[in-house]
Amino acid sequence: MNPIAKLREHLPDQNTAALITREVNIRYFTLFPDSEGALLITHDECFLLVDFRYFEKAQGVVGEEITLVKFKKLYDSLNSIIENKNITRLLIEEETVTLSQFDSFRKELHAELLTEYKLSGIVSDIRIIKSDREIELLTKAQRIAEKAYLEVLNLIKPGVEERTVALELEYLMKRYGAEKISFDLITITGKKTSMPHGSPDGNVVREGDFFTLDIGATYEGYHSDMTRTVAVHSATEKMREIYDIVLKAHQKAAEKIIAGNTAADVDNAARDYITEKGYGEYFGHSTGHGVGLDIHEAPIVYKKYDTVLKPNMVITDEPGIYLPGEFGVRIEDMYVVTETGSYSLAQIDKNLVII
Ligand SMILES: [Mn+2]
Numbered sequence: 001m002n003p004i005a006k007l008r009e010h011l012p013d014q015n016t017a018a019l020i021t022r023e024v025n026i027r028y029f030t031l032f033p034d035s036e037g038a039l040l041i042t043h044d045e046c047f048l049l050v051d052f053r054y055f056e057k058a059q060g061v062v063g064e065e066i067t068l069v070k071f072k073k074l075y076d077s078l079n080s081i082i083e084n085k086n087i088t089r090l091l092i093e094e095e096t097v098t099l100s101q102f103d104s105f106r107k108e109l110h111a112e113l114l115t116e117y118k119l120s121g122i123v124s125d126i127r128i129i130k131s132d133r134e135i136e137l138l139t140k141a142q143r144i145a146e147k148a149y150l151e152v153l154n155l156i157k158p159g160v161e162e163r164t165v166a167l168e169l170e171y172l173m174k175r176y177g178a179e180k181i182s183f184d185l186i187t188i189t190g191k192k193t194s195m196p197h198g199s200p201d202g203n204v205v206r207e208g209d210f211f212t213l214d215i216g217a218t219y220e221g222y223h224s225d226m227t228r229t230v231a232v233h234s235a236t237e238k239m240r241e242i243y244d245i246v247l248k249a250h251q252k253a254a255e256k257i258i259a260g261n262t263a264a265d266v267d268n269a270a271r272d273y274i275t276e277k278g279y280g281e282y283f284g285h286s287t288g289h290g291v292g293l294d295i296h297e298a299p300i301v302y303k304k305y306d307t308v309l310k311p312n313m314v315i316t317d318e319p320g321i322y323l324p325g326e327f328g329v330r331i332e333d334m335y336v337v338t339e340t341g342s343y344s345l346a347q348i349d350k351n352l353v354i355i
Pocket residue numbers: 225226316318332
């Protein structure tokens with residue numbers, strides 16, 4: 001079933017339509033990336049409303065099941081569809097419609113807003129299962145990041161600034177076909193690796209540092225997410241011990257990624273192992289998250305969430321141990337859930353690399 005048909009199953013009756021205004025959700029249903037318009041899905045039709053700036057481009061992108069409407073005034077065009085199609089009630093995206101948008105919708109639109117239906121949640125539940133096409137695009141995004149990663153490893157040497165590595169990665173990923181980077185790249189070295197989301201600056205690489213790279217590229221809207229921690233020239237006994245614990249925690253979590261298990265099962269596997277080794281208090285974030293058109297999307301892979309894993313969900317597995325004032329290690333791959341287990345979208349080895 002295509003995504004629009006899946007959404008229709010959630011419309012309570014023939015007089016209720018879904019009004020989608022979040023750009024990334026419009027892209028999901030129409031493949032059209034940048035509309036600043038609106039998508040109205042009724043029980044038997046689907047209208048993409050764009051202004052003249054986007055009309056020509058949209059004509060070349062959207063499929064024939066979608067009626068393209070060029071609007072001068074968005075609310076006038078929406079109202080004429082609402083009246084023609086006898087729509088009396090609208091579902092709206094509870095997570096992203098702002099208060100001022102909500103006010104305008106209420107004032108301008110000739111239909112009741114059904115706030116007890118959570119359209120953002122409905123769309124997120126549909127998006128959580130990836131199509132084969134989506135998995136291909138996620139893989140492509142990952143391959144771009146990997147190519148840049150392998151090249152940039154040659155650059156990480158004593159004396160090099162963190163931000164140089166980040167800049168080079170961004171340049172390479174774009175050169176290899178990324179439309180953008182998926183998030184502010186994390187390329188941090190030495191003591192700063194104890195900060196899970198430290199940002200690169202003029203801090204320089206020293207011999208014996210851990211260097212953490214948390215990187216992602218975007219391809220046709222789909223993100224990738226991978227983290228590797230490498231050692232520069234050498235690693236102490238303690239660095240090796242912590243690396244080994246994080247790697248085993250990652251593997252234990254990966255073994256739990258199988259349809260039928262819950263997100264909590266995956267988190268617990270990594271967390272229990274790290275706790276058993278005495279470092280539980282130094283693993284302060286969740287084990288993973290879904291990835292798709294958003295870099296962080298459903299499901300959240302954490303002990304509190306009992307979301308049941310299903311085939312074609314894509315989640316990260318990214319445990320870490322962060323020792324303040326010393327160093328940190330995180331190892332992250334994206335995994336595709338299957339009936340019998342999972343497979344990683346990454347092709348980069350996870351054993352400790354000393355560069
Ligand atoms: Mn991640």
